[in-house]
Amino acid sequence: MGSKAVASAGRLMMGVVAGLTLVATASQASTLSDVRSKNYLDCGVSTGIPGFSNPDAEGRWSGLDVDVCRAVAAAVLGDASKVRYTPLPPSDRFNALSSGEVDMLSRNTTWTHARDTTLGMIFAGIVFYDGQGFMVTQSSGISGLPELDGAAICIQGGTTSELNVADYFRETGMNYQPVVFATSDQTLRGFEAGRCNVLTSDLSQLYAQRTRLKNPQAVTILSEVISKEPLGPAVRQDDMQWYNIVKWTVYAMVNAEEYGVNQSNVDAMRESPKPVIQRMLGVNADTGRAMGLSADWAYQIIRQVGNYGEVFERNVGVDSTLGFERGLNQLWNKGGLLYAPPLR
Ligand SMILES: N[C@@H](CCC(=O)N[C@@H](CS)C(=O)NCC(=O)O)C(=O)O
Structure with missing residues (x-):
């Protein structure tokens, strides 16, 4: 066998072994x-x-x-x-x-x-x-997205909400101050304690979080969304x-x-x-x-x-x-x- 043939037989073998390994790995996972x-x-x-x-x-x-x-x-x-x-x-x-x-x-x-x-x-x-929205305190007087300029915004870290809000403010040239929390509970408590007067998240979660506020009448969920959240x-x-x-x-x-x-x-x-x-x-x-x-x-x-x-x-x-x-x-x-x- 010439050296080319040996090399190609070798490659074939490696391919077979790799293929078998793949099959083995694929068949191992049976949830x-x-x-x-x-x-x-x-x-x-x-x-x-x-x-x-x-x-x-x-x-x-x-x-x-x-x-x-x-x-x-x-x-x-x-x-x-x-x-x-x-x-x-x-x-x-x-x-x-x-x-x-x-x-x-x-x-x-x-x-x-x-x-x-x-x-x-x-x-x-x-x-x-779903889509990402904003919940604002009524006392902030904010009634639409353009009025968010300069706002302190409570967000939960590790979410698309954190990334989208950064995109949105970059795109619109507005400023905001992110106040980031690890858990939804902390985010909500931060909002209630006045660390921010805007909370952003998927609309579904804003509706859900509103039910947990001590005074749900004191907030508004803006109708606009800034993203797609399937x-x-x-x-x-x-x-x-x-x-x-x-x-x-x-x-x-x-x-x-x-x-x-x-x-x-x-x-x-x-x-x-x-x-x-x-x-x-x-x-x-x-x-x-x-x-x-x-x-x-x-x-x-x-x-x-x-x-x-x-x-x-x-x-x-x-x-x-x-x-x-x-x-x-x-x-x-x-x-x-x-x-x-x-x-x-
Ligand atoms: N849909 C977004 C947001 C998901 C998310 O985790 N939202 C928070 C906002 S309230 C939440 O559900 N927290 C609940 C928790 O920390 O368990 C994503 O996938 O990143």
Whole structure:
């Protein structure tokens, strides 16, 4: 064998070995088997944002992000209650996911390019289309963005809020004084104590934080937003099966709303003559097998947690404490952005 042939055989061998290593690494990560063997899901949530992920006095968690964790547990374990919640401030959330401390993150986290490409994680969907806004004290007299010039602004560190506000002021040539805190509690207390008369965050979190103020009437949330904040669950990049499970859990909730299947009619809907509904509920098809789940995975989500619209209304909708209109978070065929690929 000539030296060129030896070198190319050598390269081929190295390629094969590298390929095998890749296959081995890829097949090693099975979050599904881990979750099944411990028999609960570890879900990373916030330290407390009413309507999204918030514990009550007994330590019971609720909220839209919490319902996404519950839906994954229903799909994977057949039981929405089998979730352990790990409260994570912004600075800890990505390490907790990449180190394996949690199986997924479901915590008012914005999908961005850097987070998708540099942290070993990947977003599995969008459950709330949001934007960054400003809450101001009424005594400040601020009624719109141009009046923010020179303001002291309370922000939580390690967030997109901190980065966007810097962009916004650079772009507009206005000045501001950032007052940065580590936790949402400290940020709110700083605002209440007069360290700043403006607090910036995603609108959802401003609405949530306002409910925790001693005097919510003394503040206004400005109507303008300065960014896009698509919030959704994220998983590690090394497990495509798990990524599909979390992604399709969200899609199942959205499709269920589109097809008119909800918690109270899901049993009757098993008799529906519509093929899409039969398929979704696992009546005459098995969409679960290819993801390692049982045929009734989507049925379990809808029965135990509900469709997207039910989850939205229960936690953050117009009749909830937060009082959000559906807006962008409405189905695509009702003027919103929610568009789930077909379950087939
Ligand atoms: N969506 C933004 C902001 C997320 C965020 O962490 N917001 C704060 C603002 S209130 C929060 O939720 N804090 C709760 C906590 O520290 O647990 C991001 O992903 O960076």
